[in-house]
Amino acid sequence: MPEEATRLAARRELLRFLLQSPLAWAATGLATAVQARPELAVPGNAAEALDVFQIERVARQTLSLPVIHYIVNGADDGKTLQANRDAFDAWAIRVRRLVDVSHIDLGTRLLGEQLPCPVILAPVGNQQSIHAAGELATARAARAAGQLMIASTVSNASVGAIAREAGPLWFQLYASPDQRLMEKLLRDAESAGCRVLVLTVDSNTRGNREGEAWWARVAGGPAAGRQPALPLGNFADYDGPPRVGDVALDWSIIDWLRARTSMKLVLKGIVTREDTALAVERGVDGIIVSNHGGRQEESLRSTLASLPEVVEAAAGRVPVLVDGGFRRGTDIFKALALGASAVCIGRPYLWGLGAYGEEGVDRVLAILREELRRIMQFAGTTALAAINRSYLDKPG
Numbered sequence: 001m002p003e004e005a006t007r008l009a010a011r012r013e014l015l016r017f018l019l020q021s022p023l024a025w026a027a028t029g030l031a032t033a034v035q036a037r038p039e040l041a042v043p044g045n046a047a048e049a050l051d052v053f054q055i056e057r058v059a060r061q062t063l064s065l066p067v068i069h070y071i072v073n074g075a076d077d078g079k080t081l082q083a084n085r086d087a088f089d090a091w092a093i094r095v096r097r098l099v100d101v102s103h104i105d106l107g108t109r110l111l112g113e114q115l116p117c118p119v120i121l122a123p124v125g126n127q128q129s130i131h132a133a134g135e136l137a138t139a140r141a142a143r144a145a146g147q148l149m150i151a152s153t154v155s156n157a158s159v160g161a162i163a164r165e166a167g168p169l170w171f172q173l174y175a176s177p178d179q180r181l182m183e184k185l186l187r188d189a190e191s192a193g194c195r196v197l198v199l200t201v202d203s204n205t206r207g208n209r210e211g212e213a214w215w216a217r218v219a220g221g222p223a224a225g226r227q228p229a230l231p232l233g234n235f236a237d238y239d240g241p242p243r244v245g246d247v248a249l250d251w252s253i254i255d256w257l258r259a260r261t262s263m264k265l266v267l268k269g270i271v272t273r274e275d276t277a278l279a280v281e282r283g284v285d286g287i288i289v290s291n292h293g294g295r296q297e298e299s300l301r302s303t304l305a306s307l308p309e310v311v312e313a314a315a316g317r318v319p320v321l322v323d324g325g326f327r328r329g330t331d332i333f334k335a336l337a338l339g340a341s342a343v344c345i346g347r348p349y350l351w352g353l354g355a356y357g358e359e360g361v362d363r364v365l366a367i368l369r370e371e372l373r374r375i376m377q378f379a380g381t382t383a384l385a386a387i388n389r390s391y392l393d394k395p396g
Ligand SMILES: Cc1cc2nc3c(=O)[nH]c(=O)nc-3n(C[C@H](O)[C@H](O)[C@H](O)COP(=O)(O)O)c2cc1C
Pocket: 070, 071, 072, 084, 122, 123, 124, 125, 152, 153, 154, 172, 200, 268, 290, 291, 292, 293, 294, 323, 324, 325, 326, 344, 345, 346, 347, 348
């Protein structure tokens, strides 16, 4: 592995040298065509990165293939994953002029938390496979920016250890047929100080991630470069098997959880008006419109396309959050204009973590904040509450 790291670092250095050296460019025959294209640039450090895609490029050069597979995977043919991204292009932004935008407020209040920015770090398991400091690096970056992180059930560090490094922290629960295990996880999250429980409802079974399965087959095992399974912090002190995912999961889980925790309850993975109505009827406190980053069902429907009917059915009674494919400030602006209270990001901060550790997560958050601020200035919206449907147009 150190050899691999040295080889990748050398390759990055060479690319940097080529980018900075007109003579070398001329010699390679690629010349200015590439030099002048930020979408091909490979930043040498986190501060140099101009956008999330540049950081993704570094991560792809830095991480081992199994880890890249883990991050990029989508279900089946990856069409839902792609739909999440494509959906943003279906909307154009109607900017307004001659508004004093000298003061832009990105702050928002969400389920009792005052957030400096409506970007939340989505729950992601097994982050030590991406960087040795894993969830703790993510937590430190989130705390430095005051931004909210959601800790995954299947994190390598325990929720308690993450809470010691994080700012505001929510806990994500995967349902389990083992009720004793769920009770233990609720206790851990409460002792860690989490005030909100995010129940993921799109995972009664596992998505068909062929990339991951194929890699496992061709790579064989640790000797072939596959990483051995890392320990999961929340199960370390549990005496039973860590069973996550429950095919029998149904709406009765809401009352079951209510009877056992005082944390507020948010459902992650709702994508229809019908389920939104049922969730609100049963008294949930919030909804995250999510298709798990296209990793579960191949529905072909983007989360941005699902968002309006969920917002309509929620009718302002509970906040609606959304995730899936957010890579630019303009993407975030569009979701806010369609009624989202905040957005969550997954892969962007994983690229940051893989490329530069804590500093990379920090940089991704800063880039998205600045991009959101810029489009708000252009659009003439000085606060999040001012961003509404009138700022969007659906061409054609
Ligand atoms: C590598 C990886 C691991 C994930 N692990 C979890 C998890 O443990 N729990 C969960 O609810 N969602 C998990 N998700 C889904 C994210 O919380 C989020 O819904 C998704 O990443 C958003 O899409 P984006 O990656 O395009 O931003 C994971 C996503 C990725 C990419």
